[in-house]
Amino acid sequence: MKLLSFIIIYFLLQVLKCTSSKVKKDITQTLVTEYKNFDTVFPRILNAKTKIGSKSSSSSGIIYRIDSEEDFKSFINNSDLTDKYAIVISAVFVNAEKLVKLEETKKVVGVIVVYDDKPMIKPYSPDKKCPNCEYGMYSGDERANYKWNPHGDGMLFKYFDFPIFGITGNGYSVKDAVLPIIEANIFNKKRKYKNYPLYSIKFDSFMLAPEDTITCLSRKTCDPIGGNSIWSSFSRKIDPNDGKKIVFITAQLDGNSLFHENTIGTNSQIGGIVANLAIADALSRSDIKPEQFQNHIVFMFFNGESFGYGGSQRFVNDISEPFKCLNKNERVNKECSNYASCFNPYMYFDDFKNITLNNIKGIIELNQLTCSGCNNTDSPTYFMHIDDENDSETLKITNLISKVYSVFGNSVPAIPNNNDASNIIVDNNNNIDSSSRNETINKLKRQNTSYNIKPAWEGLIKNLGLPPASSQSFLKKQKIPAVVISDFQTEFTNKFYHSGFDIDSNSTTYDNTVCKTADIIAKSVWLYAQNKEIDYDVNLIPPSVAVNCNYVNELMYCLSHNISCPLAQTLLTSNNSTRQVEGKLSKVSHYSGIFNDYSLNGTLHTYSNFDSWVTNYALITSTGRNTTFPCKYIDDCMKQFEYPNFDELDDESKKKIESMPYSKRKYQCINNFCIEGQAFVHPAYGSGLRYDVFNNKYFVKKEDEATWVESRWSSNSITICFTTSRIFQIFELLVGIVFVILTIIGYYFINTYTKKYLKLA
Ligand SMILES: *[C@@H]1O[C@H](CO)[C@@H](O)[C@H](O)[C@H]1NC(C)=O
Ligand SMILES: *[C@@H]1O[C@H](CO)[C@@H](O)[C@H](O)[C@H]1NC(C)=O
Ligand SMILES: *[C@@H]1O[C@H](CO)[C@@H](O)[C@H](O)[C@H]1NC(C)=O
Numbered sequence: 001m002k003l004l005s006f007i008i009i010y011f012l013l014q015v016l017k018c019t020s021s022k023v024k025k026d027i028t029q030t031l032v033t034e035y036k037n038f039d040t041v042f043p044r045i046l047n048a049k050t051k052i053g054s055k056s057s058s059s060s061g062i063i064y065r066i067d068s069e070e071d072f073k074s075f076i077n078n079s080d081l082t083d084k085y086a087i088v089i090s091a092v093f094v095n096a097e098k099l100v101k102l103e104e105t106k107k108v109v110g111v112i113v114v115y116d117d118k119p120m121i122k123p124y125s126p127d128k129k130c131p132n133c134e135y136g137m138y139s140g141d142e143r144a145n146y147k148w149n150p151h152g153d154g155m156l157f158k159y160f161d162f163p164i165f166g167i168t169g170n171g172y173s174v175k176d177a178v179l180p181i182i183e184a185n186i187f188n189k190k191r192k193y194k195n196y197p198l199y200s201i202k203f204d205s206f207m208l209a210p211e212d213t214i215t216c217l218s219r220k221t222c223d224p225i226g227g228n229s230i231w232s233s234f235s236r237k238i239d240p241n242d243g244k245k246i247v248f249i250t251a252q253l254d255g256n257s258l259f260h261e262n263t264i265g266t267n268s269q270i271g272g273i274v275a276n277l278a279i280a281d282a283l284s285r286s287d288i289k290p291e292q293f294q295n296h297i298v299f300m301f302f303n304g305e306s307f308g309y310g311g312s313q314r315f316v317n318d319i320s321e322p323f324k325c326l327n328k329n330e331r332v333n334k335e336c337s338n339y340a341s342c343f344n345p346y347m348y349f350d351d352f353k354n355i356t357l358n359n360i361k362g363i364i365e366l367n368q369l370t371c372s373g374c375n376n377t378d379s380p381t382y383f384m385h386i387d388d389e390n391d392s393e394t395l396k397i398t399n400l401i402s403k404v405y406s407v408f409g410n411s412v413p414a415i416p417n418n419n420d421a422s423n424i425i426v427d428n429n430n431n432i433d434s435s436s437r438n439e440t441i442n443k444l445k446r447q448n449t450s451y452n453i454k455p456a457w458e459g460l461i462k463n464l465g466l467p468p469a470s471s472q473s474f475l476k477k478q479k480i481p482a483v484v485i486s487d488f489q490t491e492f493t494n495k496f497y498h499s500g501f502d503i504d505s506n507s508t509t510y511d512n513t514v515c516k517t518a519d520i521i522a523k524s525v526w527l528y529a530q531n532k533e534i535d536y537d538v539n540l541i542p543p544s545v546a547v548n549c550n551y552v553n554e555l556m557y558c559l560s561h562n563i564s565c566p567l568a569q570t571l572l573t574s575n576n577s578t579r580q581v582e583g584k585l586s587k588v589s590h591y592s593g594i595f596n597d598y599s600l601n602g603t604l605h606t607y608s609n610f611d612s613w614v615t616n617y618a619l620i621t622s623t624g625r626n627t628t629f630p631c632k633y634i635d636d637c638m639k640q641f642e643y644p645n646f647d648e649l650d651d652e653s654k655k656k657i658e659s660m661p662y663s664k665r666k667y668q669c670i671n672n673f674c675i676e677g678q679a680f681v682h683p684a685y686g687s688g689l690r691y692d693v694f695n696n697k698y699f700v701k702k703e704d705e706a707t708w709v710e711s712r713w714s715s716n717s718i719t720i721c722f723t724t725s726r727i728f729q730i731f732e733l734l735v736g737i738v739f740v741i742l743t744i745i746g747y748y749f750i751n752t753y754t755k756k757y758l759k760l761a
């Protein structure tokens with residue numbers, strides 16, 4: 001009964017929210033709600049010491065549109081404007097300085113950032129000038145202030161005293177959403193923004209987390225930022241005592257931007273992900289099976305890196321000390337998966353314990369690789385960054401890469417045409433007819449370009465050390481040979497690092513950038529992992545170990561433009577793999593989300609972390625073994641290989657087997673064939689946080705390490721109202737406040753906060 005009356009009042013108020021909308025009903029409307037677009041607020045993010053993001057409030061202000069530098073100046077300087085304003089500003093004008101200026105006027109109640117069609121010309125990055133550097137290996141050193149990202153102004157790590165909403169065109173048309181605002185602004189402008197009636201905007205934004213991580217974690221009003229890192233190896237078994245060392249090939253999975261849902265990162269992290277996958281694919285064609293190499297190769301994709309190297313630091317910490325499972329059999333809390341490898345400490349997979357920090361031979365990291373901002377994309381130059389230019393073990397890797405480059409640098413990799421994993425793409429191309437796909441295919445005509453890859457410290461007065469990179473997490477703990485490959489020498493060539501405009505490089509093919517780089521690294525790894533880095537005739541590298549540019553271009557297209565592309569469709573699920581993901585999915589968020597393990601069993605949701613899934617299945621396709629047994633559902637493989645007597649089992653046993661999470665199975669059905677293989681996940685969230693499995697709570701263990709969390713929220717919306725007078729506006733506001741209070745009560749009583757707001761695994 002209580003619940004019913006609550007719901008009735010709640011909906012009554014929802015109707016009343018914009019009470020005065022008597023005139024021009026067509027304009028007054030709710031533009032953005034969490035139902036339309038679940039992540040369009042610059043959310044509140046906290047760590048042990050500070051909070052960042054935008055204020056949550058229920059407030060109302062006169063619509064004022066800023067569509068040019070002049071509009072901005074005239075708003076700031078116009079002392080005639082004495083009311084409270086809702087600023088609607090085109091995304092190309094948004095930066096930290098402008099937001100601070102708006103804040104200083106004390107006239108702004110909220111900001112709406114519109115991603116309209118205006119091209120972004122000026123280089124701009126909202127991240128810091130030295131991203132993540134306070135968490136890296138040089139923290140405390142002057143190198144922690146080196147400006148790798150000169151266009152950065154740190155906006156992402158500031159707090160603003162008003163709500164900031166985004167209209168990003170995800171799932172609906174920006175034009176449709178902005179048209180009423182433009183109309184309302186014209187109306188307001190004619191009335192000099194002060195003669196009522198005027199159009200106003202009501203902001204309702206409620207972030208539940210209070211001041212800092214410690215408090216919100218204890219109240220469960222926030223969640224650790226992060227996700228799952230993914231790794232796999234050709235080696236069926238990595239044994240710490242097998243005498244083999246491990247070669248790590250790493251990339252970063254996650255990006256970041258003002259509005260998480262609008263995070264892409266084509267030139268920030270996607271090039272590295274794709275190169276890493278393409279290297280695994282190339283090595284899978286080695287005539288000597290990579291699992292027989294003298295060293296193991298681990299392909300690693302770190303998640304949660306944008307927030308203090310969450311994935312890599314946690315992984316490095318976990319492999320630096322022996323893993324002791326205190327409780328392997330009994331679930332201590334029902335939120336944990338039945339299938340976890342260890343219940344205390346809670347670990348979904350414990351295979352990482354086979355890897356120890358002392359056993360790593362070397363790391364090759366694939367950093368920013370698209371060369372989109374390079375001066376001359378026809379003759380790109382890549383750079384190898386290392387920490388210590390005098391370390392002979394590290395120089396062995398860079399010398400090897402230089403040697404491979406000197407032989408293969410100016411030839412374009414041939415497309416291997418045996419029936420391998422990468423044929424997926426070629427087969428499906430016939431079905432596609434969108435013009436951008438045609439463009440991609442046309443570009444496969446190879447260009448004759450000059451390409452270069454060289455030591456980053458060459459020609460500099462002194463070695464700058466490693467740029468922001470996951471490798472820093474390893475080297476912070478221990479000196480290990482590590483080389484970071486990137487498209488920049490002294491500062492990012494990417495002009496939009498971690499910005500909503502980091503969408504595309506000028507070309508849609510990457511034959512002479514990502515593909516060529518991946519090819520040189522794949523060949524180098526083939527030698528390095530066999531201890532053939534010295535005195536080996538590079539010309540003897542088998543031609544089959546060549547990166548397939550077709551695969552690279554297709555993956556780049558899928559991850560940066562359209563996750564519904566045919567290749568990704570076959571790599572998103574291993575059950576009925578031709579199934580399209582529900583909904584109109586093309587643009588998906590490349591922000592890591594918050595840490596969770598909800599979908600490790602394989603269920604795909606609209607808010608799934610698609611990069612993780614594509615990476616997971618692409619890796620298994622390369623590192624696994626093709627049984628050539630046809631399948632449609634994952635259980636076909638289970639019945640064929642794991643439980644041949646399945647049909648004779650009793651119902652209970654059948655159910656138990658069928659409910660086995662996909663990620664724990666040894667056979668996947670990928671592109672209609674059973675593939676034997678496995679990829680592993682590892683938790684990726686700030687290393688300063690810990691999980692208390694008995695109370696199902698996270699807590700802060702080390703305040704000086706990364707402790708980033710994201711606030712939970714409820715009731716985010718912006719509504720246009722037609723306001724006849726200031727008094728009426730205040731009345732509206734009161735209704736809004738009551739509404740928000742009810743929402744909060746609702747949160748605590750019926751828990752309206754749902755998984756809907758999460759990015760899943
Ligand atoms: C606005 O005011 C500032 C400081 O008073 C001044 O420097 C600037 O020139 C003014 N701009 C315009 C467009 O009037
Ligand atoms: C790690 O070691 C365990 C125990 O020897 C083994 O069962 C498991 O397969 C290994 N995992 C990997 C990925 O090598
Ligand atoms: C690109 O060209 C500009 C102007 O010629 C030059 O100042 C800059 O150093 C070049 N950048 C790189 C990475 O070569």
Ligand SMILES: *[C@@H]1O[C@H](CO)[C@@H](O)[C@H](O)[C@H]1NC(C)=O
Binds near residue numbers: 387388389390
């Ligand atoms: C490497 O050696 C050079 C010359 O001996 C020296 O100047 C430089 O400081 C050394 N670098 C490091 C990182 O030790």
Ligand SMILES: *[C@@H]1O[C@H](CO)[C@@H](O)[C@H](O)[C@H]1NC(C)=O
Binds near residue numbers: 419
């Ligand atoms: C597996 O083998 C089949 C039969 O040879 C082939 O058609 C298919 O493309 C292969 N799949 C993968 C992912 O390699």
Ligand SMILES: *[C@@H]1O[C@H](CO)[C@@H](O)[C@H](O)[C@H]1NC(C)=O
Binds near residue numbers: 433
């Ligand atoms: C794509 O290419 C095919 C064959 O080359 C052609 O028939 C089709 O018209 C092209 N589609 C577009 C949109 O250009």
Ligand SMILES: *[C@@H]1O[C@H](CO)[C@@H](O)[C@H](O)[C@H]1NC(C)=O
Binds near residue numbers: 448449
């Ligand atoms: C590519 O360029 C090189 C050097 O500029 C030239 O020698 C070679 O003939 C060119 N190859 C083709 C196929 O155009």
Ligand SMILES: *[C@@H]1O[C@H](CO)[C@@H](O)[C@H](O)[C@H]1NC(C)=O
Binds near residue numbers: 372506
């Ligand atoms: C794309 O290339 C064209 C011409 O090559 C150039 O004018 C334009 O500035 C480039 N755009 C970007 C975003 O680099």
Ligand SMILES: *[C@@H]1O[C@H](CO)[C@@H](O)[C@H](O)[C@H]1NC(C)=O
Binds near residue numbers: 434562563566
């Ligand atoms: C994405 O690809 C799918 C399948 O090829 C296609 O139907 C859809 O129109 C594409 N979406 C966009 C935005 O290009």
Ligand SMILES: *[C@@H]1O[C@H](CO)[C@@H](O)[C@H](O)[C@H]1NC(C)=O
Binds near residue numbers: 575576633634635
């Ligand atoms: C696979 O998909 C089929 C059809 O949608 C479903 O019945 C089955 O339960 C799924 N299998 C698993 C293991 O999730």
Ligand SMILES: *[C@@H]1O[C@H](CO)[C@@H](O)[C@H](O)[C@H]1NC(C)=O
Binds near residue numbers: 579
């Ligand atoms: C499997 O996928 C196909 C193709 O998308 C779809 O038509 C079919 O309904 C799916 N089957 C099941 C049992 O879900």
Ligand SMILES: *[C@@H]1O[C@H](CO)[C@@H](O)[C@H](O)[C@H]1NC(C)=O
Binds near residue numbers: 338600601
């Ligand atoms: C598996 O998926 C279901 C359906 O989305 C979800 O409710 C459940 O929590 C998941 N289980 C695990 C162990 O992740």
